[in-house]
Amino acid sequence: MFSEKHGDAIDLSHHLSAIARARLESPLKGMAKYLGKPGLISLAGGLPSPAYFPFASVSGEVLAYDSFSLKTSPESSSSWFWNWFSGSRSKERTTTVTIGKYPKQPEDINLASSLQYGLAKGLPQLQDILNEFVRKVYQPAYGNWTTLVHTGNTDGWGKVVLTLFNPGEGLLCSEWTYPSAMASAIPFSVTPVPVKMDSQGMRSDDLRRILEEWDDQTRGMLRPRVLYTVPVGQNPTGATMLEERKKEIYEICVEYDIIIVEDDPYYFLQVGPYVLKSERDQEKDLSSASDDVFIAGLAPSYLKVDYQGRVIRLDTFSKTIAPGSRLGWFTCNPMFAERLERAAETSTQAPCGFGQALVTSALLEWKYDGYIRWLKGLRAEYKQRRDYLVDCLADEFHLRPVVGTHGYRAGTIMYEASLKPPKGIFVDFKEKDTLYSRIFSLVPPTAGMFVWLEMHFDDHPSFAELGYKKLEMKLWIALVEAGILFGPGQMFAATPVTDETDGTGHFRVSFSFNDNDELHKAVSIFGTVVRKFFSSRV
Amino acid sequence: MFSEKHGDAIDLSHHLSAIARARLESPLKGMAKYLGKPGLISLAGGLPSPAYFPFASVSGEVLAYDSFSLKTSPESSSSWFWNWFSGSRSKERTTTVTIGKYPKQPEDINLASSLQYGLAKGLPQLQDILNEFVRKVYQPAYGNWTTLVHTGNTDGWGKVVLTLFNPGEGLLCSEWTYPSAMASAIPFSVTPVPVKMDSQGMRSDDLRRILEEWDDQTRGMLRPRVLYTVPVGQNPTGATMLEERKKEIYEICVEYDIIIVEDDPYYFLQVGPYVLKSERDQEKDLSSASDDVFIAGLAPSYLKVDYQGRVIRLDTFSKTIAPGSRLGWFTCNPMFAERLERAAETSTQAPCGFGQALVTSALLEWKYDGYIRWLKGLRAEYKQRRDYLVDCLADEFHLRPVVGTHGYRAGTIMYEASLKPPKGIFVDFKEKDTLYSRIFSLVPPTAGMFVWLEMHFDDHPSFAELGYKKLEMKLWIALVEAGILFGPGQMFAATPVTDETDGTGHFRVSFSFNDNDELHKAVSIFGTVVRKFFSSRV
The missing domain is CATH 3.90.1150 (Aspartate Aminotransferase, domain 1)
Structure with missing residues (x-):
């Protein structure tokens, strides 16, 4: 059944809500073929001159990617924190990244672009980083997946709700679930349909039972077409779903034509089983593994089993950089991404340029390997x-x-x-x-x-x-x-x-x-x- | 009819859409009375420790508020711009604002707060600035108005659409109008109802005619309850509506119980009538006036005639700071503000903390008078x-x-x-x-x-x-x-x-x-x- 790996996504456009279907094409689309002309003087848009942006530059002191030890003891972590707080920042190692108003090299992050009206896709440098990250870490099972920035998973999920649901529909979720996600959907007349859980989170047998037994009349609604899940560090139970269960649930979703929305803020906070204090010194931990072994040791994303493009994955920098970055991204098939981009154009537009420029600069400073090291350090802290x-x-x-x-x-x-x-x-x-x-x-x-x-x-x-x-x-x-x-x-x-x-x-x-x-x-x-x-x- | 000035807003809750009514109360609301306890250790939320934010500090080189002359000639402006671009920044005067991770004084802007999950209301320091600005500049005609941040007017209008409209309703707008605003509303089955324009924008006589003659059967929808307007520098015509016309339209909206959504990004780009080049040296311009005279010389906001609280005003920093700040605010009555805040909690949450911290720091550096001087300078540039x-x-x-x-x-x-x-x-x-x-x-x-x-x-x-x-x-x-x-x-x-x-x-x-x-x-x-x-x- 996974033989179609690295084919393209199947047609899932029948899942679009009436609102998503009615989202207008970008006016630029029809004009696109005329716009590539070199030297074209554009007087079409209402772009302020960057001369009027009152920031000549913006800088950030970025922590070293290996700021956190992979073998933390309570003492080291705590003292580090208190050194920080008390102003004695002896252990802190930083590099300063500076974003000038104009680029010195064409590819430089710069305020003239970052602070301008931009495509809802966000900064191209950030797009490249996200694509590399998804390819190496989540390894989607189909070919034409794409990424699209959003302003955090709450925003991402809010856009998905508008894109997938018509009023009166049901939403498959775990019996214990993240209340804010429900609060985003319920006002649009979406009804949660709880699925029973075990120690890995949502149970596949109960999901199948619900769908098999579904009767529109008794339930008062059509059989749900969307499943919401926090499969890693499930909120609130902390359960983590392993690959086999994900495959089972995915196959049920193929069978019943269900879209899986994978809200996965805690992916890199997979700290493993708790070992009693008395036995902890013999504990084998992923921290010391190579990057490839480390990533292979984490429960995979639903993307890894998604050979049809029916998963919309939500990633956020809230837990790995800071919640106030209000920056995250979708990974999904290009049809959903296009409709989500239209939704962004008429609501949030691109995420904040200050945040995009600073976060992207930090990631460029660290590079992919450094960011993985940062994530390993964070994981050790949370462990x-x-x-x-x-x-x-x-x-x-x-x-x-x-x-x-x-x-x-x-x-x-x-x-x-x-x-x-x-x-x-x-x-x-x-x-x-x-x-x-x-x-x-x-x-x-x-x-x-x-x-x-x-x-x-x-x-x-x-x-x-x-x-x-x-x-x-x-x-x-x-x-x-x-x-x-x-x-x-x-x-x-x-x-x-x-x-x-x-x-x-x-x-x-x-x-x-x-x-x-x-x-x-x-x-x-x-x-x-x-x-x-x-x-x-x- | 303006005798009720500085009373409170009237009850307009019947204008809330079904979606807005169904927005869930914040779970914090019921718990609020327990939460003020000093020393309370909260283990309720999923807040990352600020120790894990990889920015030790963030800085911005902020231009002096009087960077732009109030008497610009084409040459001065152009050369300034090109000095900038070519890297010879001789004329540029800046101050550096730095936002550390932890506050030195309790009221300091700091990353530990700005980059944390925060209230959808945004930073308290920014709220204070916005309230002072609205009170002094727009002078609302009722007492209990409030402000609430959003991520730019496109986002603000998008939230208003969800808050006021039920599917199938009409939207009063000018016959020529901002297409992106329509693109935000149309997918929700909202139909634009165009009103004829003259040199001040929307005509009050045509608005009255449409409402008087309205027949649900012929029109295929109920009489519209919402009016969208860009009253200053109307997009696309550039028309500006003066106080008398605003009063006329406002009174019609009182009579027919219509909510006015004032999308006003160009308020400080009121450059006045065009004077032929040959006569320009005798031109009297507002630039040299005192702040009070300058503000009194601008066409007022609808807020100034809004004695009932039926105006939702959208302000943005996109034109006055930078579009990439993705930061703006509503001014409206507290009932609408509360529902809009609930909408933010389940979508964008607070605007980006990097942007809020940097923009707020610049405004604190400039102070109110400095910001008005900056706006006067911008206006002179656009003139x-x-x-x-x-x-x-x-x-x-x-x-x-x-x-x-x-x-x-x-x-x-x-x-x-x-x-x-x-x-x-x-x-x-x-x-x-x-x-x-x-x-x-x-x-x-x-x-x-x-x-x-x-x-x-x-x-x-x-x-x-x-x-x-x-x-x-x-x-x-x-x-x-x-x-x-x-x-x-x-x-x-x-x-x-x-x-x-x-x-x-x-x-x-x-x-x-x-x-x-x-x-x-x-x-x-x-x-x-x-x-x-x-x-x-x-």
Whole structure:
């Protein structure tokens, strides 16, 4: 079935929404054959003279691509951060990139171009970088894929919603999903259709069941044609989907003619399985591998199995450079890219020229190999952060490893957390697992920025009376009052949680931002609050 | 009727589209009362640590706000530009603004905030600048107006389209209008409803006629509820609407409950009436006036007559800083602003942090007075450019001043252009106006970036046979082949031009980008081409 590899995309134009079909051709298209004339004086557009741009140049001090060690310890990372913050920037190595108003060489990034009205495709130098990156890293399985910049994955997904959906249609997604993605689609009368999850995220068997059993009348809508997925470091559960599962889901999408939208901000934050602190010094990690082995060791993109061009992949610089760069890109077939470009022309136009020029200059300074090294360093940092947060939980609670049997934990190692006995009280080891009831359980995430805690409110003395939704909010408020803010689990449900919804409650806990001291303090507060919260009726 | 000045906006929530109504509340809203807690450790969001932003600092060399003389001559402007281009930047005066990763003072612009995920409202320092600017310059007539950043007026208008229109509705606009604005609305099944123009742009009497005579059945749609206008330097005609006309249109919009969307990129390019070269040394110009007199001398914004909060004004830094800043803002009532902010949260989010930080730093460096001086300087530059292009036309053609009697020229001084007699042939002055037939006519624009040429194809020998649409494209191609690119007039028609459409053809000619030598060369080529084109059947 993968024999068509490196053929071109098949015709998928029947997937375009009425809005996307009605997007006007660029007026330039009809005139294109006249515009290439050398020396043509254009008085057609409303371009300000670059003489009026009030920036003579823009510069950035770019960190060395190997600023972060591939073998981080909590201490090295933390001290680096605090050196930074306190102004003693001894360890920091930077190169200055400067973007002048006019190019010295024709290919130079320059403000006269970057700050001018430009094609929605963005800077040509950036296009080249993106194409090289996609070809080497994601290795699409068909020939005529293309890239197109957007202003971050939220914008990218928003444009996809307008391009693919007609009002009243359904959107296949995981049962736990990124709420902002749903908030982009729902106002356009799009209804989330949740698919059950296991430890790799979306389950292929449940996807097939939904599509096989689909009945327009019962469901009140046509069978969905679009699947939204965060396959790596799934938000909120942290699950990562491997190649075999992606192939299964892809083949179902071929069979039922479904477009896959792969929102993949955490691709390079694939930190691997959690290894207990005591065994970590024997851990084999991808960090020291060559670039090719490193990339081959990551779960592949859906692009790698996409031999028909039915995947729209969303990449962003938000996690790898900075969220404020508001810069990312689509990789998809040229038919979708053309319609998405038309959508950009009448909304965002090209991404910000300051951001494009500075990010592109940094990437040109680092080159491809340097950028991969930067990403390896970032990955090592996030691995340290993930490990540190789970270590803190393992210190604060008694964590018991079990094999998950249900839902998104099925078949994976998870940890059930119970309270430790109060200090000074001796408890026989064998009794530990039964003496104190479960508070929460977790699967340490293999990618991304979050630990997803399943709270065992069903073991809470007020469960029968209040249900888990109210208990989740009560504990959430108690935690805020004690000084820590978690993401309440019900925000992440694909369909709204009601008092009657079956379940046990969740929190999403981020390890991306805070330093180790804050993470440690937060876990300690969490321990104190839940010890009290679970001890009596609330 | 303006007695309610400085009351609050009236309730206009019935104008929200179904999409805008369905925009989800921010999840933060319900939690807001818990979030102000000092010292709260947030593990809720997916914010990367700023330690991972690879820019240690970003800098910009900002031009002095008085870089441009208020009394420019073609020579000074041109030489300044060429000094720049050739690298001899002797006249350039700059200050360097630097944005470090962490603030030294709490109020400092810094990358840790600017490059982080942020509120769709944008940087607080920029919000303060925009509020001061709107209050002092546009002086809204109601009390609780607010501002909200967007990524340029194209994006702003795109968000307004989604916020106000349901499919199948009509959009009041000028008969000649900005095509990109229509291209943003039409795919959402919005139909332009053109209103006739005179020398101030949209005619209030024709607007009233359309609304009075409106019949849903005949028109096939409900009476429009939204009016789109570029009231200053109207694109493409260059017309500027004065206060009295704005009041008339505003009152009609009150009567018929219409929302006015004021797209006003050229506000500070109000260069005033064209004065013949020979009389220009006696010209009184606003440039030397005090800031208050200068601002009072500009046509006011619709905001100044908006006592109900029914105007959504779009401002952009594209013409005053640079298009690539992709930064602008709405001024409107808080109800619309809240829905537009929700639209931003699920699409563009905040504008690019590099751009926001650099533009805000430049504005903080200049301060309000400096920015007004910068805008005065820009205006003087555009005045020089407008004058130079019209001077070139006056040199190349015989321009005869007449009072316009019809259409968008009614009541204003316009110039009819005919060919000059070939060199060496004596023509009596009185005969000049009749000997050679009209080629085109123009009203020199009082604002903006464009001269709008009405081409007298009705005097062309092939007119009866080909019609003006085909003649316009034939001449457009002849001009491209000779080396100049104009904007073809039919692109700017609110409703598509057909072979049967009555009219005479137009070109839009920009004076914003090219230097004087290029403008001169372009007009000379234009003269040569039309002399040939009008001399025989084509």
